[in-house]
Amino acid sequence: MLEVRGLESGYKHSTVLQGVDLDLSDGRVLGVLGRNGVGKTTLVNTLMGLVRASAGTVRLGGVDLTGRRPDVVARAGVALVPQGRRVWAPLTVTEHLDLAARRGRGRGPWDTRRVVELLPRLGERLRHSAGQLSGGEQQMLAIARALLTNPRLVLMDEPSDGLAPAVVDVIGQVVVGMKAEGVTLLVVEQDLHLAFAVADEIAVVQKGRIVHRCSTPEFRSDSSVAHRLLGVA
Numbered sequence: 001m002l003e004v005r006g007l008e009s010g011y012k013h014s015t016v017l018q019g020v021d022l023d024l025s026d027g028r029v030l031g032v033l034g035r036n037g038v039g040k041t042t043l044v045n046t047l048m049g050l051v052r053a054s055a056g057t058v059r060l061g062g063v064d065l066t067g068r069r070p071d072v073v074a075r076a077g078v079a080l081v082p083q084g085r086r087v088w089a090p091l092t093v094t095e096h097l098d099l100a101a102r103r104g105r106g107r108g109p110w111d112t113r114r115v116v117e118l119l120p121r122l123g124e125r126l127r128h129s130a131g132q133l134s135g136g137e138q139q140m141l142a143i144a145r146a147l148l149t150n151p152r153l154v155l156m157d158e159p160s161d162g163l164a165p166a167v168v169d170v171i172g173q174v175v176v177g178m179k180a181e182g183v184t185l186l187v188v189e190q191d192l193h194l195a196f197a198v199a200d201e202i203a204v205v206q207k208g209r210i211v212h213r214c215s216t217p218e219f220r221s222d223s224s225v226a227h228r229l230l231g232v233a
């Protein structure tokens with residue numbers, strides 16, 4: 001469903017993505033791993049249209065999204081759960097959800113009722129402002145906001161960032177719940193435990209390219225690969 005070919009992008013003085021090739025089928029979850037600074041955030045931001053592609057193509061369901069503006073990419077069915085959540089502290093949970101639903105594509109399975117079923121904790125916090133929420137609750141709000149757009153593809157950038165291990169486990173269960181509902185996900189992660197818990201397949205980024213891709217069980221079965229590519233035991 002997602003087809004990326006030879007994608008290059010970067011910033012004023014540096015090319016970060018150096019030719020990314022990537023396929024992701026409907027209903028699958030891909031974990032994207034890599035050391036700090038290899039270009040994982042640049043990859044999701046380029047897919048979302050927030051960073052401009054200088055070469056290559058991005059297609060979703062056969063539609064060419066290369067170089068499109070973020071609002072066009074969002075309308076085509078891509079939703080981003082950004083690193084650091086980016087919720088608006090003064091707005092309540094309900095206000096976030098209403099805004100997201102209004103911006104959504106208007107049709108599809110996800111409405112506020114269904115999102116709150118997946119994320120009951122948010123249902124208990126509807127009148128709270130986002131600034132009053134814990135980090136884990138803010139992450140849930142960012143996930144809810146993405147789902148309410150009824151996306152075909154959700155990009156998650158380090159959902160575990162800054163969360164305590166027990167909270168990371170809860171977020172992992174939420175992602176598994178999304179997957180059970182058929183959501184297609186690309187999840188950038190540093191936390192191997194979370195990536196292994198949610199992903200069908202693992203892709204490793206090094207120097208702006210995907211240098212390794214295999215099923216999660218295969219990746220886990222050979223710790224030398226993680227050691228060589230990620231520098232972890």
Ligand SMILES: Nc1ncnc2c1ncn2[C@@H]1O[C@H](COP(=O)(O)OP(=O)(O)OP(=O)(O)O)[C@@H](O)[C@H]1O
Nearest residue numbers: 011012016034035036037038039040041042043190
């Ligand atoms: N807005 C920017 N302007 C210039 N350079 C940037 C910008 N954002 C990131 N970079 C640089 O691009 C490279 C890739 O960064 P990116 O954030 O994509 O990596 P990452 O793999 O997501 O890293 P991390 O795991 O630390 O988040 C780094 O060298 C970084 O310094």
